[in-house]
Amino acid sequence: MSFRPTLDFLLYDWLDAESLNGRERFADHSRETFDAVLDTCERIAREKYAPANRIVDTQEPRFDGERVILPQATHDAHAAFAASGMLSAAQDYEIGGMQLPYTVQAAANSFFAMASVSIGSNLLTSGNANLLLVHGTPMQQEVFAKNEFSGRWAGTMCLSEPQAGSSLSDVVTRAVPDGDGFEADPLGPRYRLTGNKMWISSGDHELTENIVHIVLAKIPDAQGKLVPGTRGISLFIVPKRMVDTAGALTGERNDVALAGLNHKLGWRGTTNTLLNFGEGRFPVGGQAGAVGYLVGQPGKGLHCMFHMMNEARIGIGMAASMLGMAGYEASLAYARQRPQGRPVGPAGKDAAKPQVRIIEHADVRRMLLAQKSYCEGALALQLYCARLVDEQKTGAAGPGGVADDARLLLEVLTPIAKSWPSEWCLEANSLAIQVLGGYGYTRDFPVEQYWRDNRLNMIHEGTHGIQAADLLGRKVLMEEGRGLSLLADRIADTARRASAVPALADDARALTDALAQVQSATRAAWSTGEPRDALANAVPYMQAFGHTVLAWIWLDLAHRSLHGGNAAVTDPATVGRLGAASYFFRYELPKIGAWLRVVETRDPTCAELPEEAF
Numbered sequence: 001m002s003f004r005p006t007l008d009f010l011l012y013d014w015l016d017a018e019s020l021n022g023r024e025r026f027a028d029h030s031r032e033t034f035d036a037v038l039d040t041c042e043r044i045a046r047e048k049y050a051p052a053n054r055i056v057d058t059q060e061p062r063f064d065g066e067r068v069i070l071p072q073a074t075h076d077a078h079a080a081f082a083a084s085g086m087l088s089a090a091q092d093y094e095i096g097g098m099q100l101p102y103t104v105q106a107a108a109n110s111f112f113a114m115a116s117v118s119i120g121s122n123l124l125t126s127g128n129a130n131l132l133l134v135h136g137t138p139m140q141q142e143v144f145a146k147n148e149f150s151g152r153w154a155g156t157m158c159l160s161e162p163q164a165g166s167s168l169s170d171v172v173t174r175a176v177p178d179g180d181g182f183e184a185d186p187l188g189p190r191y192r193l194t195g196n197k198m199w200i201s202s203g204d205h206e207l208t209e210n211i212v213h214i215v216l217a218k219i220p221d222a223q224g225k226l227v228p229g230t231r232g233i234s235l236f237i238v239p240k241r242m243v244d245t246a247g248a249l250t251g252e253r254n255d256v257a258l259a260g261l262n263h264k265l266g267w268r269g270t271t272n273t274l275l276n277f278g279e280g281r282f283p284v285g286g287q288a289g290a291v292g293y294l295v296g297q298p299g300k301g302l303h304c305m306f307h308m309m310n311e312a313r314i315g316i317g318m319a320a321s322m323l324g325m326a327g328y329e330a331s332l333a334y335a336r337q338r339p340q341g342r343p344v345g346p347a348g349k350d351a352a353k354p355q356v357r358i359i360e361h362a363d364v365r366r367m368l369l370a371q372k373s374y375c376e377g378a379l380a381l382q383l384y385c386a387r388l389v390d391e392q393k394t395g396a397a398g399p400g401g402v403a404d405d406a407r408l409l410l411e412v413l414t415p416i417a418k419s420w421p422s423e424w425c426l427e428a429n430s431l432a433i434q435v436l437g438g439y440g441y442t443r444d445f446p447v448e449q450y451w452r453d454n455r456l457n458m459i460h461e462g463t464h465g466i467q468a469a470d471l472l473g474r475k476v477l478m479e480e481g482r483g484l485s486l487l488a489d490r491i492a493d494t495a496r497r498a499s500a501v502p503a504l505a506d507d508a509r510a511l512t513d514a515l516a517q518v519q520s521a522t523r524a525a526w527s528t529g530e531p532r533d534a535l536a537n538a539v540p541y542m543q544a545f546g547h548t549v550l551a552w553i554w555l556d557l558a559h560r561s562l563h564g565g566n567a568a569v570t571d572p573a574t575v576g577r578l579g580a581a582s583y584f585f586r587y588e589l590p591k592i593g594a595w596l597r598v599v600e601t602r603d604p605t606c607a608e609l610p611e612e613a614f
């Protein structure tokens with residue numbers, strides 16, 4: 001995996017991850033321990049994940065009526081990952097963690113996403129356990145979270161329902177108190193759940209001895225009715241198999257039944273399920289209804305769940321980035337060895353001369369450089385967000401402190417961290433297919449699988465449109481726009497520093513202009529105060545916002561590559577990085593003008609076209 005030098009540059013030269021060792025939480029670590037973790041994960045990904053990527057794509061999960069069958073390669077990869085300790089890498093020593101910076105954990109997980117995204121790095125298991133560390137009771141943390149972090153149990157996130165995909169206000173899964181003494185259960189207030197959940201990744205399998213479902217459901221009111229909207233949604237732990245307070249299996253199945261497997265375009269190695277809760281197939285204590293334990297307060301389920309959803313969104317952004325990177329490396333290797341055509345010159349093409357490799361053609365270089373700018377820029381953004389997580393957890397506290405600023409910046413950047421790679425690294429995968437030509441869409445080469453796997457990420461963990469509405473409708477407005485102001489200050493600081501370097505001065509001006517356009521469009525979109533007007537063009541707004549953020553990232557990377565000066569650059573990696581930055585500013589950033597024009601004018605074309613006109 002030749003992207004390791006790129007990862008090292010981002011981690012150490014740009015983000016200065018080593019400096020985190022000066023903080024008490026990370027004091028036991030050094031560059032050597034960080035590198036050891038990266039080396040271990042790179043080896044496991046190379047030996048256990050990459051060889052299985054095609055296997056898990058062609059040997060999809062199947063249900064024999066009793067259990068889900070997965071290829072042995074998936075079991076071997078999961079066992080190796082669990083044994084590495086990476087599920088709890090960033091957690092406290094007291095619960096079996098390594099107390100690694102999250103920045104390093106995210107960097108290490110990138111190897112698994114690149115090697116086989118549909119085997120993956122147990123994103124939902126760690127997110128599930130992290131949610132319980134924040135919102136669960138001490139007993140729930142001891143029994144459920146710790147067993148997930150150890151790899152003994154797996155975790156899921158159960159939000160969507162067949163009739164309510166992204167519209168969580170329409171959830172109808174019910175949770176009723178399990179008898180008069182329901183509040184006395186040591187694992188938490190005990191309820192019985194009935195309902196159906198759809199699109200549940202890893203919803204059933206035999207990789208672990210238990211699966212911990214985190215389920216959104218509504219508690220009926222005194223009249224037995226469900227409260228409309230999201231106010232009545234609560235959150236529950238629903239284990240596949242019943243457990244006691246020591247974390248031991250009781251031998252009894254919970255009333256959670258696999259109703260079917262979804263067969264997807266990509267991520268085919270991941271079991272994706274429809275689950276029935278409380279249908280009576282596995283009655284607990286002779287009674288129908290899946291047993292669930294309340295997490296947090298009744299009616300506060302979405303507040304708790306967003307902790308996991310935001311973590312998952314950044315994880316999806318990393319997956320999309322690394323799928324793009326995998327396609328880039330495959331198409332680059334192909335372009336370097338595939339002979340076709342002859343150079344264009346004054347004498348025209350001479351058929352008697354030998355063919356040239358396709359990387360010598362300008363258009364192929366354009367496609368390769370586009371991929372490089374998308375994928376390396378996206379990876380940098382993911383690691384920057386991971387560094388913000390460390391700042392939020394270990395930086396100076398208090399209003400306006402480092403930790404609070406990091407929290408708010410992360411709120412604003414999360415929709416971009418999820419959406420931008422899922423759109424533009426997918427485009428990188430499309431370009432990888434194009435580089436290979438006819439071979440690109442055959443299964444003789446892996447690039448078609450990378451595209452299929454990546455196409456799901458615009459839908460995973462909140463669709464593109466939802467991310468756009470979240471960004472323009474909430475994130476840039478929250479706390480009176482302070483998050484947007486913080487981001488603007490950081491962008492302006494990079495532009496100021498880069499403007500002092502003649503080689504970067506034009507790009508610094510272009511970035512300053514782009515930021516001004518985004519700020520102006522934000523004001524214009526909300527000038528009527530009507531959400532319907534503002535959000536009609538939320539996706540073009542998000543595209544422009546994302547391109548501006550990535551231009552900022554690239555300018556900062558270019559400035560760091562030049563060490564703030566103008567020394568002659570000969571190192572190929574640095575030349576490539578500067579070339580990718582130049583490509584982004586010449587070919588990509590100018591696109592924001594078209595996107596923002598419809599935002600500024602609150603163009604009604606899409607919103608007002610009559611249905612019959614379609």
